[in-house]
Amino acid sequence: MTNRFQIYVLLVAFALLLILPFIGSRYSVELATQILIFGLLATSLNILVGYLGAASFGHAAFFAIGGYACAYFLTTLGWPLVVSMIGAVLLTALASLVIGFFCVRLNEIYFSMLTLAFSMLVWAVALKWKPVTGGDDGFVGVAVPEYLSNYFTFFLFTLGVVTISMIVLMIIGNSTMGRVFIAIRENQTRASFLGVNVRRMRLIAFVIAGTFAGIAGTLLALYVRGMYPETAFWSQSGHILIMVLLGGMHAFIGPFLGASALTLLEVTIGQYTEYWQVFVGVILVIVVLAAPEGIFGLVRSVTKRLGGQKDDDA
Amino acid sequence: MANSFKNKLLATTTAMIMTSGAAYAEETIKVGILMPISGGGASYGVPAVDGVKMAVDEINNAGGVDGMKIEYFVRDSQLKPDVAVAAARELITKEGVDVLVGAVSSGATLAISELAKQEQIPLLAPVAKAAALTSTKLHPYIFQLAATTDSEGRQMADVLKTIGAEKVCVSGFDYAYSHDLFESLDKNLPDGIEIVDTFHVKLGTTDYSAVISQLMGSDCDTVAGAVWGGGFIAYMKQAGPFGVFDTKKLVWGAEVGSSEMAGALKGDYPEGMYAAAYDLWYVEGSEAHKEFLANLAVIEGTNETKMYPVTTYIAIQFIAEAVRKAGSSDPKEIAKALVGLSIDTPLGKRTIDPDNHRTNTGEFWGPMVTVSGTEAKQMSPAEYLE
Numbered sequence: 001m002t003n004r005f006q007i008y009v010l011l012v013a014f015a016l017l018l019i020l021p022f023i024g025s026r027y028s029v030e031l032a033t034q035i036l037i038f039g040l041l042a043t044s045l046n047i048l049v050g051y052l053g054a055a056s057f058g059h060a061a062f063f064a065i066g067g068y069a070c071a072y073f074l075t076t077l078g079w080p081l082v083v084s085m086i087g088a089v090l091l092t093a094l095a096s097l098v099i100g101f102f103c104v105r106l107n108e109i110y111f112s113m114l115t116l117a118f119s120m121l122v123w124a125v126a127l128k129w130k131p132v133t134g135g136d137d138g139f140v141g142v143a144v145p146e147y148l149s150n151y152f153t154f155f156l157f158t159l160g161v162v163t164i165s166m167i168v169l170m171i172i173g174n175s176t177m178g179r180v181f182i183a184i185r186e187n188q189t190r191a192s193f194l195g196v197n198v199r200r201m202r203l204i205a206f207v208i209a210g211t212f213a214g215i216a217g218t219l220l221a222l223y224v225r226g227m228y229p230e231t232a233f234w235s236q237s238g239h240i241l242i243m244v245l246l247g248g249m250h251a252f253i254g255p256f257l258g259a260s261a262l263t264l265l266e267v268t269i270g271q272y273t274e275y276w277q278v279f280v281g282v283i284l285v286i287v288v289l290a291a292p293e294g295i296f297g298l299v300r301s302v303t304k305r306l307g308g309q310k311d312d313d314a
Numbered sequence: 315m316a317n318s319f320k321n322k323l324l325a326t327t328t329a330m331i332m333t334s335g336a337a338y339a340e341e342t343i344k345v346g347i348l349m350p351i352s353g354g355g356a357s358y359g360v361p362a363v364d365g366v367k368m369a370v371d372e373i374n375n376a377g378g379v380d381g382m383k384i385e386y387f388v389r390d391s392q393l394k395p396d397v398a399v400a401a402a403r404e405l406i407t408k409e410g411v412d413v414l415v416g417a418v419s420s421g422a423t424l425a426i427s428e429l430a431k432q433e434q435i436p437l438l439a440p441v442a443k444a445a446a447l448t449s450t451k452l453h454p455y456i457f458q459l460a461a462t463t464d465s466e467g468r469q470m471a472d473v474l475k476t477i478g479a480e481k482v483c484v485s486g487f488d489y490a491y492s493h494d495l496f497e498s499l500d501k502n503l504p505d506g507i508e509i510v511d512t513f514h515v516k517l518g519t520t521d522y523s524a525v526i527s528q529l530m531g532s533d534c535d536t537v538a539g540a541v542w543g544g545g546f547i548a549y550m551k552q553a554g555p556f557g558v559f560d561t562k563k564l565v566w567g568a569e570v571g572s573s574e575m576a577g578a579l580k581g582d583y584p585e586g587m588y589a590a591a592y593d594l595w596y597v598e599g600s601e602a603h604k605e606f607l608a609n610l611a612v613i614e615g616t617n618e619t620k621m622y623p624v625t626t627y628i629a630i631q632f633i634a635e636a637v638r639k640a641g642s643s644d645p646k647e648i649a650k651a652l653v654g655l656s657i658d659t660p661l662g663k664r665t666i667d668p669d670n671h672r673t674n675t676g677e678f679w680g681p682m683v684t685v686s687g688t689e690a691k692q693m694s695p696a697e698y699l700e
Binding site for chain 2: 025029030034140149151220224225228229230231251267270275276
């Protein structure tokens with residue numbers, strides 16, 4: 001799912017993002033920070049949706065667990081940033097393992113429904129466990145270290161974390177493990193006859209996806225300086241799924257493109273009209289109808305048509 | 315040579331003074347409005363934006379604030395804290411707003427308040443009631459113009475005393491607002507009145523059958539409620555046929571005494587229920603209030619105007635007066651000027667308490683009764699409680 005073209009796109013995007021805080025306005029840097037966080041979140045979900053072929057409707061749960069845990073460790077317990085982030089990511093990985101243990105036993109719609117149910121359970125905990133999460137008022141006032149309180153340094157920090165995470169995800173996607181995920185997606189029965197322990201591989205994919213969603217959650221908690229129960233709500237999971245579908249789930253960079261497009265659409269149209277949801281809805285319908293493989297699929301077919309480029313996708 | 319230099323210096327200085335004067339005259343006060351203008355919160359957010367528009371037009375048409383015009387930017391906060399924060403960041407970093415006004419839900423307002431503190435931009439909260447905003451989370455840049463759960467609980471206790479309640483059941487959505495309100499109510503109840511049962515429902519639920527059965531089985535003589543919005547409408551429509559209102563007195567917070575609620579429920583609105591509202595189009599108020607309602611009627615296209623415009627109208631009044639007092643639209647100076655500031659509003663004098671940044675915002679309280687000539691019940695007599 002990753003080809004040379006996608007790597008070039010990622011390298012160009014990284015170079016542009018690296019110089020952005022030096023030449024761009026504060027607003028553009030803030031917007032890029034949001035895109036990076038949601039881009040990582042969408043890419044993490046694509047391990048399940050694109051690689052494994054399992055649509056999770058509860059991915060927001062891990063996003064929220066990572067964020068709340070980081071906020072709690074950093075603010076309530078007063079742990080250092082690095083320890084808080086690592087602790088939060090480990091906790092999210094553990095939560096993914098426990099939740100995944102039950103979810104991967106099911107397939108298709110049953111899998112989706114169970115992930116949704118667990119997500120709502122996490123939402124209910126966030127809502128009710130007021131001493132830890134702040135309840136429906138949210139966890140307000142995350143103690144962000146002074147060196148990250150500036151938008152400039154926070155952007156570079158986010159860029160660093162997201163870049164490393166994307167590289168790891170790409171390596172996983174291109175590894176034998178990634179190929180096994182795709183094999184399971186294509187034909188679960190055939191994969192198991194080839195000796196693949198399907199349930200275990202599904203669980204591994206689930207934990208990887210949840211862990212990286214947790215990393216995105218820690219960044220969100222630091223960026224927003226708070227965490228709120230809405231982050232775990234099912235509509236948030238739907239939002240991430242839309243990003244994946246919009247960008248294209250059969251390409252590594254597709255979800256990142258989808259996250260960028262959806263964030264930019266929501267933000268820019270919202271500045272001009274109170275009916276922004278109608279416009280975003282219409283644009284999404286057009287994109288889905290005109291490009292069922294998402295934005296990346298559209299770009300790929302256009303470039304192929306123009307240049308006769310050979311498709312070397314897996 | 316020396317004269318030439320002096321002349322140049324004089325000319326340059328004069329030009330600089332003139333330029334800065336022109337810049338001052340053209341300077342605008344930029345206000346960012348964060349309200350839910352789509353989805354479930356739109357019934358609060360859209361009228362609130364009407365109040366902003368009205369106040370800004372009035373001030374700008376009268377020449378602005380010391381020559382400075384007010385410019386406002388509306389963003390949809392969607393009742394979601396993270397969306398509200400993202401929108402607030404955009405307003406600060408892209409539009410360069412000097413002041414923020416918003417939001418509706420406590421969660422979203424607390425989230426923006428944190429950003430306001432970080433960015434040192436004043437935030438005026440005209441609707442959110444969470445006491446935490448100006449108690450545990452108080453900072454120099456947050457100003458709570460709405461009634462708080464502390465004041466609402468106190469007012470509710472006064473009403474319960476007036477109607478002679480003894481045993482009270484409380485019923486609200488199971489979340490912070492209801493919990494804080496009934497905690498305040500409990501604290502303010504005089505001897506002889508006690509809360510005997512609590513019947514909360516899930517936030518946003520539409521099925522009240524279970525809680526209605528529980529209410530009917532309770533020996534309380536009065537129900538104190540805090541379910542709001544569409545939930546209140548469903549609650550009343552479902553409870554009516556069971557005759558709950560025939561056996562128990564009703565006292566309801568959450569501004570369900572508004573003409574919007576009365577208009578939506580019409581004949582299903584319980585006769586004699588004591589309810590609260592920020593503003594009522596039919597009350598006999600001051601000349602300023604009459605003028606406010608007349609102007610609002612033009613914007614809304616009806617004399618039966620909504621309740622929330624007055625909240626944001628007052629917020630803009632506060633901003634204008636703070637800029638006037640500070641002589642600048644600098645956010646830090648506006649925040650300093652807001653502390654202890656008093657203004658005349660359509661609903662009387664309002665002052666921001668220098669200690670906790672809350673205003674003396676009251677609400678109309680009274681029984682909702684049938685009035686000839688209209689299907690919607692009206693509050694009569696309506697008493698303004700602080």
